[in-house]
């Protein structure tokens with residue numbers, strides 16, 4: 001099945017509202033982009049001023065060519081033009097992962113989340129097209145999958161995270177999209193296949209079972225957006241009344257999101273939509289042929305649930321190469337996942353001063369979103385440039401995390417918060433926790449160009 005425009009597009013009044021809003025704002029998309037860029041420029045000027053590293057010819061290795069790796073490489077190229085920069089990552093395709101939820105719910109075609117890393121590598125940066133197999137930070141060296149040793153003066157760890165589908169018994173990622181099973185996280189193809197499964201399911205309706213694992217995950221809002229959109233797609237198809245939507249959260253009672261005020265707002269909305277919640281309920285196993293999911297409580301109590309549609313969200317952890325090195329936290333809650341032991345303020349490694357971390361790999365209290373990378377990559381490049389120049393890092397990160405929470409087609413809430421879980425709204429026209437077409441429009445149209453600007457070091 002090829003991608004298609006959803007069969008129940010925005011209502012006529014919504015189109016009218018959109019036209020009115022755009023007229024009233026006089027080209028709001030440009031204004032918003034400019035606003036972001038202007039803010040970022042101010043921040044950049046402030047951050048970049050004190051870094052006198054123009055003559056530094058150190059070798060910086062960046063492990064990972066995703067959003068964080070590219071954004072830091074682009075910034076560092078400008079801040080330390082004489083440094084030798086090497087990116088190590090075998091991945092050829094660049095995926096705009098925040099778009100996966102739009103693909104998986106039939107809003108975007110898959111092509112919109114597929115680009116080429118080759119198009120984003122900054123000029124003058126060397127690209128070793130292999131994975132890192134092992135890090136040896138004590139020797140300032142890493143080894144690639146082919147056994148090649150690469151030494152460095154400074155290292156930026158930007159490997160993102162690893163999806164733990166293997167921790168769900170019976171799970172087969174090749175079966176995503178078949179027999180009523182979907183998973184938005186795996187890849188663009190899986191997101192598209194998830195939409196096909198959701199589309200087939202909503203035609204008849206039935207029992208939808210949505211899941212949330214324990215532990216840190218990237219874009220903790222994505223499982224919730226999938227749930228909102230499931231209800232909306234059923235409503236549009238006229239099959240909501242004969243269906244039930246269940247959400248199994250592995251977290252504590254009444255918890256589906258880490259920021260309380262957001263969590264409570266979402267639960268109130270779900271109650272109004274008739275979405276049924278279950279807590280301390282972790283997806284442990286699936287029987288894909290029989291369409292049965294097995295959930296387990298922290299005490300080990302197992303229960304089997306029949307489904308017509310299942311959304312699998314795997315637990316997540318650091319990639320093996322990082323997890324099995326000396327780079328992760330040695331103790332505390334971040335140790336088990338193998339997350340990088342960085343200072344949450346400077347994003348410098350706590351034990352290896354020539355190592356920094358950016359993005360999902362960081363063992364910080366919050367922040368596994370692209371929005372976090374957009375805000376923190378310039379800071380990482382700046383602090384690293386200072387260390388390269390023999391100075392101490394002087395920029396501190398507030399943990400900015402953001403998530404456009406899609407609540408139905410054509411409407412979203414722009415939720416932004418910091419390490420402390422305080423809401424930090426950045427756009428005057430967008431109230432947090434108030435759904436709007438404008439927040440949806442940002443997600444749908446504006447955020448990918450901003451993401452690309454961040455990769456190029458422009459915001």
Ligand SMILES: Cc1cc2nc3c(=O)[nH]c(=O)nc-3n(C[C@H](O)[C@H](O)[C@H](O)COP(=O)(O)OP(=O)(O)OC[C@H]3O[C@@H](n4cnc5c(N)ncnc54)[C@H](O)[C@@H]3O)c2cc1C
Pocket residue numbers: 063064065066067068069088089090091096097098099100101130131132133158159160161184185218219222319321358359360361368369370371372373402403404
């Ligand atoms: C379904 C979904 C929805 C999302 N929605 C949003 C959203 O709405 N808003 C938002 O802000 N964010 C969202 N995100 C999160 C966002 O995409 C990530 O936070 C962001 O991509 C993190 O960037 P990163 O560089 O840390 O990791 P990535 O962009 O994942 O890149 C990691 C790179 O490291 C490479 N790598 C891994 N292991 C190794 C190794 N051993 N050696 C070398 N390279 C390695 C990988 O190949 C990859 O290229 C979403 C993510 C998903 C999956």
